[in-house]
Amino acid sequence: MTIGSQRIVRIALGAPAAAAFLFAPTALLDTPSSLATPVAQGCYDGVIPWNPYLKSCSLPSTQPHVRGAAPDATAIIACHDHPGCLSWYVNGAP
Numbered sequence: 001m002t003i004g005s006q007r008i009v010r011i012a013l014g015a016p017a018a019a020a021f022l023f024a025p026t027a028l029l030d031t032p033s034s035l036a037t038p039v040a041q042g043c044y045d046g047v048i049p050w051n052p053y054l055k056s057c058s059l060p061s062t063q064p065h066v067r068g069a070a071p072d073a074t075a076i077i078a079c080h081d082h083p084g085c086l087s088w089y090v091n092g093a094p
Helices: 003-029 073-078 085-091
Strands: none
Touching: 073 085
């Protein structure tokens, strides 16, 4: 075999092997939709930086946001060490 044909054989055998490596875990671990358990999407644990609008399960519930009002605990924690984030939350929130 020449070097060119060896490369073609290597690619022809390597591509299906790579595809099997990528898709096998999905096929083996995929659960049927009837056995899947629903997950509540209302809140999350902790605080995500730069996103003070998400509802946190670990912090007390917040009051409705009013422009110019003092920020709540979630906003203060989420905007920690991010210049302008808290000002944007207080003054120009959607």
